[in-house]
Amino acid sequence: MTAIEATEGQDLPGFSRLLTRVDLVRYAGASTDYNPIHYSDTAAAALGLPGVIAHGMLTMGTALRLVTDWAGDPGRVLSYQVRFTRPVVVDAVDGARLEVAGRVSKVEDGVATVTLEVTCEGQKVLGAATAEVRLD
């Protein structure tokens, strides 16, 4: 495996993903997280949410693609952490679009830290989202 080059401050290629209700159902099945707030408006309203929201883990997992696409081998990812700061409300018709950007924030001892910025309609939905990637 060839080493990857990383420089502090380096911007990594971003991407966006439209999430629809079908994607939430698909993720519920794949992850086995069947919390009804991810497919039932009634359940979401009972918790005071404005509508069905995406699984935090779906947003987290989707955003990591920026890192795995850059790293080439997903096995290079050593750690990944996020705070779920704002729910991603997925409209029944229009869905919700996630925008994912990332930057190398630190390089030390052969490990790059990538800081991710994940927004929906211009608002940050993940806080303190960082992944550590082995470079060699």
Next chain:
Amino acid sequence: MPISEAHVGRSYPATAPYQVSRAKITEFAAALGDADNPAYTGESPVAPPTFAVVLSSAAWAAMFDDPDLGLALSRTVHVDQEFAWSRPLRAGDEVVAVLTIDKVRSRGASAIIGISVQLSTTGGEDVCTAASTLMHTAEEAA
């Protein structure tokens, strides 16, 4: 009795051994919108890193089913999540998960709960630690 500081340190028996399959890796990668990554396809694929959630959610079930704690998934908000991997999960791995309650801070009807789930192969190899902070709100007393 609702969950309290007294439950810190409680650990649950390991989940039933789960065999990671190529089909499940394909399904999970597709759910992430990442079906095209060649690492997740072919004869010996690795799982997307956050595939660990499949195992950790099985471990969560033990805690949510614990009658001592009075927890309900539908009244739980996921506050933060952290994974640390020693190696990627691969098709064919047989994995178990053990959940430990690390921290509880309760205030009135709500509790902030810190948990960690250790994933290891049935051969005893550590694969991943998945740590979460959850905020739980108990049902209002009548």
